[in-house]
Amino acid sequence: MLGIVERIYVKKNKPNKSYGFISAYDGESYWFNLRGLDELKVGDEVSFSGGFNEKGFVARYVKKVTEQD
Numbered sequence: 001m002l003g004i005v006e007r008i009y010v011k012k013n014k015p016n017k018s019y020g021f022i023s024a025y026d027g028e029s030y031w032f033n034l035r036g037l038d039e040l041k042v043g044d045e046v047s048f049s050g051g052f053n054e055k056g057f058v059a060r061y062v063k064k065v066t067e068q069d
Helices: none
Strands: 002-009 019-024 029-033 045-053 056-064
Touching: 019 045, 019 056, 029 045
Parallel strands: 029 056
Antiparallel strands: 002 019, 002 045, 019 029, 045 056
């Protein structure tokens, strides 16, 4: 699945609890944990595996899409 990073919330005192939201091309908004994804910025295109839990839509295996030359 593909989408655009729409928001990022960095918790400086608890960096492992930082998170963001992806606006997916399917029209839904997916929550993701920012752990290990420090290079992501708002507006980046990402690929991910979408899921659903008791809190809503969740993105797993988030990876920045890079342009191929």
